[in-house]
Amino acid sequence: MAKPRIVVLISGSGSNLQALLDSPDLGGEIVLVASDTPDAGGLARAVDAGVPATSVRLADHPDRRTWEAALQDQVAAVRPDLVVLAGFMKILSGTFVSTWPTVNVHPSLLPAFAGAHAPADALEWGVKVSGVTVHYVDEEVDHGPIIAQRAVPVLDDDTVATLHGRIQQQEHILLPEVVAAICAGRVTRTGRRVTIAPA
């Protein structure tokens, strides 16, 4: 049987993309990496790995709707089975995220600290434990059903950079594990409850 086809959307350095590219048993094929900016470092990682890479800039379109439609056209053209948001910093509409199963990696234990500054928000709040969440994406930001989480302790001398760095180490393990489980058909979703069957 053909491997599930995966599109990865990025905006930044693409270290999570790299973890997916490096995973020996992902069970799926990354067929396209797309960014909302040509400056995303992750685009070079895709090119190095021989994966088609593209960027679709909001600034090149008259409004968000036509930008998203252009991005959606590029994604649809490669017929994905799964879309992975790996540091993609634009909000996508319910139409987009309900077209394909879509997952996101977020650097906190949701529902705590949704939004673009999760490690800073966790530090400022003073929590002793934060972590990483991989979740299905719905029409609300950082809100969809949680697939998997890993806790990361917050240390007394943490800065935003050191905390985010340790969270990212866990992201690089958890995201490929979840994507592999989805590709293997081991993930079941019932309402907000998601279970992963053993390999």
Ligand code: GRF
């Ligand atoms: C990650 O920390 C992810 O949780 C967040 O954005 C960051 C992306 O990092 N959504 P990278 O581009 O994968 O290095």
